[in-house]
Amino acid sequence: MKKIVVGMGTCGLSAGAQAVKDRLAALAETHPEAATVGITGCIGMCYREPLVEIREGDVRVIYGGVDPRRAEEIFQRHVLDGEILEEHVIWMRDANGVESGSEMDFLRHQRRIVLRNCGCIDPESIAEYEATGGYEALRKALLEMTPEEIVAEVKASGLRGRGGAGFPTGLKWSFAASQPGPVKYVVCNADEGDPGAFMDRSVLEGDPHSVLEGMIVCSRAIGAHAGYIYCRAEYPLAIRRLQIALEAARERGYLGKDILGSGHAFDVKIKQGAGAFVCGEETALFASIEGERGMPRIRPPFPAEKGLWRKPTNNNNVETYANIPWILTNGAKAYAAFGTEKSRGTKVFALAGKVVRGGLAEVPMGMPIRDLVFQVGGGIKEGRAFKAVQMGGPSGGCIPASLGDTTVDFESIPATGAIMGSGGMVVLDDATCMVEIARFFLDFTQAESCGKCTFCRIGTLRMLEILERITRGEGKPEDLDTLRTLAARIKEASLCGLGQTAPNPVLTTMRYFLDEYEAHIYDKKCPAKSCIALVDFVIDPARCTGCTLCAKQCPVGAISGKPKEVHVIDPAVCVRCGKCLSSCNFGAIYKA
Amino acid sequence: MASDEPFGYRLWRYDGAPGELIPLLQSAQDHFGYIPRRAIQHIAGVTGIPESSVYGVITFYNQFRLQPMGKHVIRTCVGTACHVSGSRMLIDAIQDELGIEVGGTTRDGLFTLFTVACLGCCSLAPVMMVNNETHGRLTPASVRRILRGIRRAEERGAAERGARPTP
Numbered sequence: 061m062k063k064i065v066v067g068m069g070t071c072g073l074s075a076g077a078q079a080v081k082d083r084l085a086a087l088a089e090t091h092p093e094a095a096t097v098g099i100t101g102c103i104g105m106c107y108r109e110p111l112v113e114i115r116e117g118d119v120r121v122i123y124g125g126v127d128p129r130r131a132e133e134i135f136q137r138h139v140l141d142g143e144i145l146e147e148h149v150i151w152m153r154d155a156n157g158v159e160s161g162s163e164m165d166f167l168r169h170q171r172r173i174v175l176r177n178c179g180c181i182d183p184e185s186i187a188e189y190e191a192t193g194g195y196e197a198l199r200k201a202l203l204e205m206t207p208e209e210i211v212a213e214v215k216a217s218g219l220r221g222r223g224g225a226g227f228p229t230g231l232k233w234s235f236a237a238s239q240p241g242p243v244k245y246v247v248c249n250a251d252e253g254d255p256g257a258f259m260d261r262s263v264l265e266g267d268p269h270s271v272l273e274g275m276i277v278c279s280r281a282i283g284a285h286a287g288y289i290y291c292r293a294e295y296p297l298a299i300r301r302l303q304i305a306l307e308a309a310r311e312r313g314y315l316g317k318d319i320l321g322s323g324h325a326f327d328v329k330i331k332q333g334a335g336a337f338v339c340g341e342e343t344a345l346f347a348s349i350e351g352e353r354g355m356p357r358i359r360p361p362f363p364a365e366k367g368l369w370r371k372p373t374n375n376n377n378v379e380t381y382a383n384i385p386w387i388l389t390n391g392a393k394a395y396a397a398f399g400t401e402k403s404r405g406t407k408v409f410a411l412a413g414k415v416v417r418g419g420l421a422e423v424p425m426g427m428p429i430r431d432l433v434f435q436v437g438g439g440i441k442e443g444r445a446f447k448a449v450q451m452g453g454p455s456g457g458c459i460p461a462s463l464g465d466t467t468v469d470f471e472s473i474p475a476t477g478a479i480m481g482s483g484g485m486v487v488l489d490d491a492t493c494m495v496e497i498a499r500f501f502l503d504f505t506q507a508e509s510c511g512k513c514t515f516c517r518i519g520t521l522r523m524l525e526i527l528e529r530i531t532r533g534e535g536k537p538e539d540l541d542t543l544r545t546l547a548a549r550i551k552e553a554s555l556c557g558l559g560q561t562a563p564n565p566v567l568t569t570m571r572y573f574l575d576e577y578e579a580h581i582y583d584k585k586c587p588a589k590s591c592i593a594l595v596d597f598v599i600d601p602a603r604c605t606g607c608t609l610c611a612k613q614c615p616v617g618a619i620s621g622k623p624k625e626v627h628v629i630d631p632a633v634c635v636r637c638g639k640c641l642s643s644c645n646f647g648a649i650y651k652a
Numbered sequence: 653m654a655s656d657e658p659f660g661y662r663l664w665r666y667d668g669a670p671g672e673l674i675p676l677l678q679s680a681q682d683h684f685g686y687i688p689r690r691a692i693q694h695i696a697g698v699t700g701i702p703e704s705s706v707y708g709v710i711t712f713y714n715q716f717r718l719q720p721m722g723k724h725v726i727r728t729c730v731g732t733a734c735h736v737s738g739s740r741m742l743i744d745a746i747q748d749e750l751g752i753e754v755g756g757t758t759r760d761g762l763f764t765l766f767t768v769a770c771l772g773c774c775s776l777a778p779v780m781m782v783n784n785e786t787h788g789r790l791t792p793a794s795v796r797r798i799l800r801g802i803r804r805a806e807e808r809g810a811a812e813r814g815a816r817p818t819p
């Protein structure tokens with residue numbers, strides 16, 4: 061009897077996994093003796109979705125890029141006839157434990173603790189989670205350990221918060237634990253607002269119980285009886301799987317009035333975010349749960365003292381909680397064996413942008429950025445040059461390829477001016493303009509500033525206006541100094557991390573790519589040929605079919621040519637609106 | 653999700669617990685497709701929160717709409733990965749094809765165009781969602797094809813019903 065497993069995370073579904081699963085389920089129905097069909101979350105190889113795995117005993121074979129027709133072929137030949145379709149296998153492990161497949165490198169350099177179950181178990185089945193040792197850590201925490209011992213174990217593991225700031229988790233728990241009760245809260249931050257980051261979503265979709273178990277352990281450690289998961293509304297599948305997980309956990313007695321007979325009571329509610337980036341900041345998140353505009357509050361008092369509803373609160377990120385069960389089960393020592401001296405354990409990264417293998421990878425802390433991009437990520441798309449990585453989203457910065465030996469940990473990354481952030485790593489190639497990237501992030505933070513602090517509200521707008529001018533070719537020499545001054549003021553005069561870090565993308569690009577700013581300002585050139593106001597649009601005669609569409613679109617009549625003949629753009633007339641580029645059906649127009 | 657839960661039911665079930673304003677607004681929007689004025693008045697009446705504060709919460713969060721949306725809602729992703737893969741060009745093409753700006757609705761009520769910060773399908777960039785369907789690895793040309801396909805299907809449907817598409 062074989063088991064067919066279809067990857068049904070958001071990435072799989074958007075690549076067409078539902079149709080594949082329906083096809084396989086229909087086939088399995090006609091051959092009930094041959095196989096059963098199940099689902100799993102994202103294994104991280106988003107770039108090869110939809111994925112289908114065939115398991116038999118210890119043998120695992122994963123096929124990538126499966127459509128319903130290929131699924132049928134896999135069913136016929138592999139499931140029924142026992143033949144492996146070598147050419148479509150992206151990863152497999154044979155009966156002797158030997159691994160092979162075209163995407164073996166992607167998994168080989170990883171160390172999966174947080175993602176231990178993602179892509180392996182059915183996230184909608186609590187029994188599958190239990191079969192991998194799930195809820196053993198909770199049993200141990202409730203029945204064999206005192207709250208102090210739990211906190212001590214988490215401290216000893218060296219785990220630091222994965223939500224961005226890297227605060228030591230055990231220490232944070234001890235603050236909340238030392239507060240007087242009886243009302244305290246455990247909050248899980250699943251707002252994941254950084255554009256380009258999807259680690260938390262994948263964990264919630266692929267292994268919701270691990271997060272839940274971490275939260276329940278925390279509730280015991282700090283003495284809380286109510287918890288909230290604040291999840292962004294853009295993640296409907298994560299919310300649904302969390303709801304299923306909560307119900308199953310209640311049924312099994314992992315949540316409720318007397319958990320596992322220990323006398324400890326705890327339950328969890330899900331709150332949906334409503335689309336505001338700043339609500340990822342913990343004090344704004346509390347305001348949002350309370351039903352208000354999500355604006356940050358002044359600290360102190362810190363959340364451990366007065367958090368949600370002004371009660372002692374412990375807030376951690378999704379990934380932070382997902383580490384907890386593994387730490388209790390395997391011991392703090394085993395966890396601390398991974399990573400660097402000050403950054404223990406592993407970190408999940410969402411690799412995206414111009415990298416060949418875009419997806420999720422969990423690696424030990426301390427891996428050089430270059431290895432992450434080339435060994436795990438497979439290098440740069442279309443063989444172009446590696447220019448930089450953007451880490452930490454809108455609060456982070458760009459680290460140039462020349463610093464590719466920088467290791468990913470909470471000490472080395474901030475030394476470059478970027479931040480670890482929550483794990484979004486967007487890889488940039490030589491066709492990316494760094495001034496434009498800085499403008500892009502500032503546009504985001506400017507729009508997401510809640511408006512409470514003047515410098516964050518207005519200072520970011522002034523910076524954005526300057527960057528827009530520079531990318532339009534209207535930059536002035538004094539702009540660079542003005543940007544630096546504004547950046548310093550905004551950092552100084554903002555209440556929360558949003559404003560304190562908003563200038564980072566600008567500052568890091570100015571630090572490492574000042575020549576690009578200067579080329580825009582003094583030479584009116586965009587070296588990456590990205591800013592459309594500073595390039596010439598050219599028609600490739602080899603591709604132009606003379607369809608006349610671009611000439612019709614051009615608002616100033618800069619394009620000439622007879623129907624069915626190659627067209628030309630007159631750069632002296634062209635206003636660089638880019639309409640021709642987006643209208644061409646043959647990819648014949650390029651920027652030079 | 654709250655969509656299968658009628659708005660009235662939510663209101664009726666409201667037990668005065670603090671912090672329920674956002675869930676109430678979410679279910680109103682699920683129910684009406686946007687938050688109509690009478691829903692604001694109603695929610696304010698039931699919760700005792702002033703209408704001005706309800707309005708303040710609505711305008712703070714990106715999710716809430718005060719205007720009805722078109723029949724087909726387009727959400728183009730402008731996350732980092734999509735941005736570096738050319739999402740700006742997609743938006744230009746959509747705006748040009750439909751004659752609307754981001755946030756706008758076509759006059760026939762067929763399409764509304766939004767941008768979203770990140771759909772989390774970064775490896776399929778650039779991406780857009782039309783209603784609940786995700787389309788990946790797009791080009792300006794393929795975006796136009798998708799939109800024209802929807803428009804043609806609508807026109808065929810309207811012709812079969814013997815009427816013009818109604819907003």
Ligand SMILES: Cc1cc2nc3c(=O)[nH]c(=O)nc-3n(C[C@H](O)[C@H](O)[C@H](O)COP(=O)(O)O)c2cc1C
Nearest residue numbers: 221222223249252253340341342376377380557558
């Ligand atoms: C503007 C802003 C956005 C944030 N967004 C998130 C987020 O989406 N997810 C998250 O876990 N933490 C986010 N944080 C960090 C939280 O405030 C908080 O530090 C974190 O949730 C603590 O969890 P940890 O100790 O497990 O890292 C954000 C902070 C700021 C200033």
